[in-house]
Amino acid sequence: MARNILKSSVQNASFSIVFQILFRCITFVLNAFIIRTVGQEVLGIMNVRLLLLESTILFLSKEPLLKACLTNTKSHNWAQVINLIWFSVPISALLGMVLVYIWVNLLSPTDDIYMNQYKLGCYAIALSCIVEQITESAVLVAQSFCFVKLKIIFETTYIISRTIIFVYLVVNYPNSAINAFSIAQIMSAVMLCCLYYGFFAWYIPSLLKFKEKGDEIERHWLFSDMDDFPFRSILNFFPGFMFNEDGKIDKNLLVLTVSFVKQSVIKQILTEGERYVMTISPVLSFSQQSMYDIVNNLGSLAARFIFRPIEESAYFYFTQMIQRDQALSKQNQINISESAEVLRHLCKIVTSIGLVVVTFGQSYSYTLLYLYGGQKLVESTLPTILLQCHCIAIVLLAVNGVTEAYAFATMTNKQLDRYNYLLVIFSILFLLISYVLTNILGPVGFILANCLNMLARIVHSIYFIYNRYKGSKHNPLKGLTPDVSFVFILIGSGFVTKFSERHLLPSSIVLHLFIGVIFLAASLAVWAYNNRDILKIGYDRYKRRASMKTD
Structure with a gap:
């Protein structure tokens, strides 16, 4: 790629960290909203059962192919790569059929009042996964050609829109929370698909026009350094539409994909092991x-x-x-x-x-x-x-x-x-x-x-x-x-705060919290006194950095 791979990789890593924090914060607040609005059982169905179904379908159908297709993108035959990445669509459909049958018929059933919503949720998850895989060719091109800002905007829009749709539906239809979850999944997936393909449907003709103008392309951040962009139409993002003289599939990438399948299965089991057991x-x-x-x-x-x-x-x-x-x-x-x-x-x-x-x-x-x-x-x-x-x-x-x-x-x-x-x-x-x-x-x-x-x-x-x-x-x-004095202050704090929980909490939560703050401060003070050398090192480094910035 002509674009700066190192810079884009650092930007992408930074975005991933920020996005994960954003996602966790939204999930944290959303879970509190669900508990207070619809209860714990609905949260269990959505957060454990349905999201595990989504994770399993997406990870096994997308991860091996995406890893293989991102390997050595400089020497890609893009027609073959596009053909290969589209295999994720029938794979996700097949996995969805098998896993939805297992989730609906073989796993422990939900209560009767949630059964219809739960079935709809399983089908909705499978459908949203297929839509996401349809988007995957555009996502692969965006990642390969370092459209980092595009990914930031679209992925953030995706997670926020899904949350807004869900919250709006739950507020208005609190007895249909799982249906709201299903609708939000499908609508946000369709929106993400439209955003990616809509962008490239605009970008490709615009890039070709700028190339005709010559030097003006170098002055535009979105089009500069894109002489090697191989796509001439949005149809090139679909299998069979791009000229391909070397065969339909890159056999080396196919072999690499099979190797990644083995790793992905193990990684998925180890990552989601608790949820599978549950x-x-x-x-x-x-x-x-x-x-x-x-x-x-x-x-x-x-x-x-x-x-x-x-x-x-x-x-x-x-x-x-x-x-x-x-x-x-x-x-x-x-x-x-x-x-x-x-x-x-x-x-x-x-x-x-x-x-x-x-x-x-x-x-x-x-x-x-x-x-x-x-x-x-x-x-x-x-x-x-x-x-x-x-x-x-x-x-x-x-x-x-x-x-x-x-x-x-x-x-x-x-x-x-x-x-x-x-x-x-x-x-x-x-x-x-x-x-x-x-x-x-x-x-x-x-x-x-x-x-x-x-x-x-x-x-x-x-x-x-x-x-x-x-x-x-x-x-x-x-x-x-740990230092002996620190252990003693913690033991004392534990006894006092436990006494406060039993005798003060029922009448005043504020007083209970106040006592906790006092003993936490005392514990931190003892630790700071015992570890003055660590604090001195930290303070010296802080002063050194501050002086460097001033200079």
Whole structure:
């Protein structure tokens, strides 16, 4: 491509991060609206059962073909690529037929009052997936030729319009929330399709006109550097309309697609494993599934917005400071010393955050759920118990993120391959344990299974780090041990806030929150006093950056 691939890749990555945050925030607010308006069972049907159907159809029909078609786009025979990407349409239709039959006839049924809406929802999901796959050729061209701004505008419009349509219909027809969900899915998919094809129907003739004018094309940001754009009509986006002298399908891309199919199936199972277990297992009702989904979304906010950025930054830092294939004793000792200290500080920070979440989560889970979902959400004790258990999982998630980031950044290629196989084994065991514990303990079983999975990965990463620094003067794992005074203030805070929850919360939620703020501030003050060295490093770096900006 003539356009700047690196710049577009960075822009696309930045957009993906912003879009994910936007999507999560919208979902967060939308779930609260659904709970307060239509209840938990409807939320379970939509967020677990129907969205899992959509995810399965789209991922398996689109992901392998899209990955293959985005490979080495400079040397594409675009006629063959367009023919290949359109295979996603019949594949999604076939998958939709099979999976809709399973979802409607073989999985545990919904209550009679929701059955007709649920069936319509399954068919609507399958139809919207087919429409999205019809759009895929235009999406592929936009991505290959670096139309990053176009993607930002269209994808944001898509998610916002779907939300607006759904909310409008639910407000006016609260007893038909699943129907509203179905209509919003189809209408937004059709709109996205029209936006992409409408844009290129305008863009291609305009580009050809600018090319005829010569130098003027270079002065327009939308048309510059597009001499290699091979499409001469919007019909070229459809199979069979573009001149093709080398055969209908690129066999190499077809073989590559088959390879990606294997990866995609494994990735889909590991990514959506919990939802598959919930969907297949007859133990959890839709109400329980929605409760778990709500708690999981609330509990994972810390992971998405705090721990994940730390983990990604730590991974990049350690890859720059430590060489994979050399012993630490043979590397730059200044870098090794600094990276060991950074790892110790990071372990200290994430462990402390996790312990604070556990301590205050036990006394404020009910309050948070009440403020989020209203009285409907806390009518039973299950959501509160789930969130309290999830707080324990957050500690393990935090520690695993940093220790595994270091392990991934410094392992040799052979160690990485071995660990990838080990991760697959951990994930399969997680699914099996989830199924067993869910049948015994209900939704709590998912959280306990996740804790066991995280614990196994932490043990492996700690073992790797221990062996890595064995025999040296550095001990970064010391950061996993909290200070004694910090532990005591947390224990005291836990007792006082639990007393406040039992005796003050029923009469005054404001007073209960006020006590929590006071003891949280006291806990943070003790931690800051014990870790003055970490705060000093952060403050010095902040001053250095501020002075550089001033200069």
